[in-house]
Amino acid sequence: MKVTINDVAKLAGVSMKTVSRVINKEPSVRKKTYDIVMDAVNTLNYQPNLAARNLAGTSSFTVGLVYDNPNAYYVIDMQNGVLSRCKEEGYELVIHPCNYLDSNMEDDFKTMIKRSRLAGLVLTPPLSEQSSIIDMLDEMGIHYVRVLSGRPTDEEQDTCIFVNDYEAAYEITSHLLSLGHTHIGFLCGDKEHKSTTERLEGYQAALKDHNIALNDELIYEGQYSFESGVEGAKALLGTDNPLQITALLGGNDEMAAGALFASRLMGIEIPEQLSITGFEDSPFSRQTWPKLTTAHQANDVISQHAARLLFRKTRGARNQDKEIITTFTPSLVVRESSGPKT
Amino acid sequence: MKVTINDVAKLAGVSMKTVSRVINKEPSVRKKTYDIVMDAVNTLNYQPNLAARNLAGTSSFTVGLVYDNPNAYYVIDMQNGVLSRCKEEGYELVIHPCNYLDSNMEDDFKTMIKRSRLAGLVLTPPLSEQSSIIDMLDEMGIHYVRVLSGRPTDEEQDTCIFVNDYEAAYEITSHLLSLGHTHIGFLCGDKEHKSTTERLEGYQAALKDHNIALNDELIYEGQYSFESGVEGAKALLGTDNPLQITALLGGNDEMAAGALFASRLMGIEIPEQLSITGFEDSPFSRQTWPKLTTAHQANDVISQHAARLLFRKTRGARNQDKEIITTFTPSLVVRESSGPKT
DNA sequence: TAGGACATTGACAGCGTTGTCATTTTAACT
DNA sequence: AGTTAAAATGACAACGCTGTCAATGTCCTA
Structure with missing residues (x-):
């Protein structure tokens, strides 16, 4: 019933480790081997077990989305954007609503991070603006990407997505x-x-x-x-x-x-x-x-790029393929609530 | 830096397994031992690692929320409700938006379930009404709770939350x-x-x-x-x-x-x-x-009870403490858009 | 006070992966 | 063909926890 990496290895006639290399898209796997393994993966319909990956590996396959924004539409859009990237990359998303009035929010935060070691976090405003949080994350060595209102500065180019x-x-x-x-x-x-x-x-x-x-x-x-x-x-x-x-x-x-x-x-x-x-x-x-x-x-697009930026940091050079936009400017949509001065 | 169950065991002067028993609230731990262990847990600020628990145990600590409802407010409310229970019980939530127009939704579903073995799913309408999905879950032996529009029937009392x-x-x-x-x-x-x-x-x-x-x-x-x-x-x-x-x-x-x-x-x-x-x-x-x-x-309350119902099924008799409401009737709120016939 | 029943605890393997390091194969040279 | 470096692969331990089963402790009874 449950297909493990061993089953795939056996079918493909290679070692467990080689299968691991293939599914992680590591270099230094011969093309031919790669194909054989992928065939086995497909015929068995193998899905790597996330818990095991998170436990064994140094990097994790869960990312967190942290928000403290009362606007449901906003949150859903951000969520969907991040999620769509996660799905592509085989990551899983855990969401973490916060209340910045809540005094023990930071403990809460730490608990979450300890519980499931995270690949990184996507922080949305206004939470992404709070330096106490950022400092804490830096201290803990957690990767993160901040979605921020602002005009881009050279300095933070690689951890921030700006909404102009x-x-x-x-x-x-x-x-x-x-x-x-x-x-x-x-x-x-x-x-x-x-x-x-x-x-x-x-x-x-x-x-x-x-x-x-x-x-x-x-x-x-x-x-x-x-x-x-x-x-x-x-x-x-x-x-x-x-x-x-x-x-x-x-x-x-x-x-x-x-x-x-x-x-x-x-x-x-x-x-x-x-x-x-x-x-x-x-x-x-x-x-x-x-x-x-x-x-x-375009919150969904913004969050997709935020996720991309996070993955780039997390997985190093492995998926540099797509370009990442780091500054978004909302664009004027004229409808009926504005008209000429009379 | 990272505190494991072993550190707690050492500090408390007991075996790893006993700590495990304590954090899982298993019976047959002497009160005194329990207190000693809990002290150690608190002084070390120990957080059990979810990945390890999911991997080692027969039951899992992640629940899924599946929705296919375009209404952002609804989704957020459901999400928050389930999440609040998860937090209390130490579970983690993975969300899974669906599109029931999408033909390969079921495969999608299976993939998700294989990836991270789930304790169970909370299904929201209209997805919770689709018998093809329910059948699939039954077949796979996945626990679930359905939030459904309807009047309660005796039969489905233990897997359904009804909104009347x-x-x-x-x-x-x-x-x-x-x-x-x-x-x-x-x-x-x-x-x-x-x-x-x-x-x-x-x-x-x-x-x-x-x-x-x-x-x-x-x-x-x-x-x-x-x-x-x-x-x-x-x-x-x-x-x-x-x-x-x-x-x-x-x-x-x-x-x-x-x-x-x-x-x-x-x-x-x-x-x-x-x-x-x-x-x-x-x-x-x-x-x-x-x-x-x-x-x-009251979608947030509804989803809380849905989560409770799920946990009751998942963890058996361990937390029967709170009563679960399985039928909710939306209540009239009179505002300004209705008035007497003139 | 010994014996038995039951409550409590512990030793150890194993969950499904990845990291490390050793080994084999291939390619690239003389 | 022989040597060497580099590329590709494999063996095995380890990640942090839980399940199993055996060992110990406790309390009761006769």
Whole structure:
């Protein structure tokens, strides 16, 4: 019933170790031998046992995905991306949701790592920004790849995948500017998140480049949540829109949806009286009325490349085949929630 | 650096095997010995190696979560629930998204199972309904727990967790009836899904109990998607609402959101001219305008109990401590999208 | 106080791989 | 053909734990 490496070896007429070499794609196996072994593998439908590999080998075949992001769409996308690479490479994925409010998160982390020795970790924001975590991992000698909001720096090229929120925010803001808006509010997330400051700076840079004076009163700091989007829109627009805002940049789709919701309550027509934009292009940016103009962030692709980067580090030169993109810029998607200033 | 069972044994002054007994909570370890060993475990901060346990033991410490549900919120909830139990019991979770359109899904499945011998699987709908899969698992002798839409039957009590959609749909429909609605449309999912027929039957039963004649024209079959919700609402309400519909039951929150969207397009006021209800209470049922009346489905709790049920089967009598609920009925949550008939 | 029954513990092999190092085969030279 | 270096393969221990079964300890009974 259960097929082991020995069965394959016997059928192929080689030693166990040679089969091991073949399935690990080690060099220094003769082509002919390789083919014979692969034939045996296929006829027996052999699947190497992960537990044994993890136990015996120096490197492991499980990678961890660590996240601390309340957004389900985001997590699923990241998960699927990493998973698709894992499947290809024969790795297994264990997921590890975290709560950064949780004080014993680091212990939790260590436990997980001890339990199943890991090939490496993929860290998603905002967790990937926490230096205490990174330091701990460095200290423990654990491989990792961080998905980060930011503009690439030479230094961290090989452990980071950057999402250029700055650029994307610049683009969205430019879009609104080109529609004639000049009084543009910003519903940002909390400033501890790198993405918040990046998006904010992109927004400000675009305004500057169009010679529009910055005004801090136009910025509302929320928590990337629907509720804080509602609050933010109410706060900025007030009862009679004293700041004469005609466009609102949501820090993410959820906040934009909140702003949409608030606008309804206040009887403001979108986009006629107010343009609203999102960020991330999560599915529900298409499920609002009107549909959200937003910046599409290809999370599944991003996480695939994160996984690739991790595997490259883990398995050394063995699979350098595919190119790895380390910087992604979300791209503008224009829908119905933004329109010309009237 | 790495602490093994031997280190613990040495420190505690017992044999390796006794430590093993302690960490596996086997009976027949003297209380005193137990305490000594646990002390050693704690001072060394010992974490048993999962790979070794899986390799050496007859039972495994990894469980699989298999899903084929496009709804991110649902998946995350299920995942978190199962994960929380796993953490407690020292298990590890590997996730396995499927695509039931994919023809070689079953092979995929087998590969996964061979790779890492599993303690068992948690199957979520609609995958849990597919008898071909169940048969395969039975044949392979794999433990599993199915989360299913349905009313409990005695027979499958020990491998199934039921979500009583029938009852919930009955309740939602009754809610609408009590508001005075008599012409109630139903935007259901595709009929291959068990949940669709369950919800449909609940809806019909409620109508019957109120002596309202059933009318198939009031039922639109979609795919549980936002888009099909839009289409369904358009189809049922037509240009001049020939069926005189004053309330619309969404098969799930997404379809309800779609109906909301369509209503906006058609200039129908919610809930003044039309009541709309959802199903599942996913986060975005609170992020629509108006917020959706829906049936709350506690997916995280459901999946926790699914995991418990699995562990009970896996580990035999070792942890019978907590009671397991095997039937859950989503409960009505009244929000702003439903109102009295005017 | 001896004998037996049962509870508790330990010694050791084995799970299915990979790492190390020794051995054989091949290729590349004189 | 003979030598040598390099490439290809194999033998065997080890990874950290659990299962088996034998050994010891404890408590009871007569």
